Amino acid sequence: AQKITQTQPGMFVQEKEAVTLDCTYDTSDQSYGLFWYKQPSSGEMIFLIYQGSYDEQNATEGRYSLNFQKARKSANLVISASQLGDSAMYFCASPGNTPLVFGKGTRLSVIA
């Protein structure tokens, strides 16, 4: 994707609740992939989940799922049963002219 947009700079969620982090993308490619990464305060980017544009089903990885709506060019991350350890920055990304083009990120804070 040439551009990734994350419109939520920060989000709060109660522990054990579900939360949706928004991501929209802009691409002229027919085949592409969408990635979500988590970045805790330590700095490391941790891969969470991947969705290919031709995948018929939404991707799921444990408590993470991707709400992929191709016609709307959105790939929202859903975290179920939030935990305190989920507090971090979350980035949506996709290959473009560079290995990965990132959105600005969403800072998720989980409240006990």
Add this chain to the structure above:
Amino acid sequence: KAGVTQTPRYLIKTRGQQVTLSCSPISGHRSVSWYQQTPGQGLQFLFEYFSETQRNKGNFPGRFSGRQFSNSRSEMNVSTLELGDSALYLCASSPRTRNTGELFFGEGSRLTVL
């Protein structure tokens, strides 16, 4: 399998100095890319190396340079440091020969320029 290792993790420099950051990719990964992360600009691509050749370069001034060695380890250098170079520098390696977006990141080198 060891992950991507970046050294040093933290460093403080003064304006005008230069700095060299090192990245050891996951064994077997031949592609290494570098990103600069700042609160204002987010994650910005610096460069990508594959088999010792720079395959792609971001929009950064010539003060930023890099290289990759035959063992796939990579270094990046920033000369004549400016205050705005303060950032987290992230290195990522990939097992793929073509760009699929599958990147494995290190913990980063946090540079502070005073």
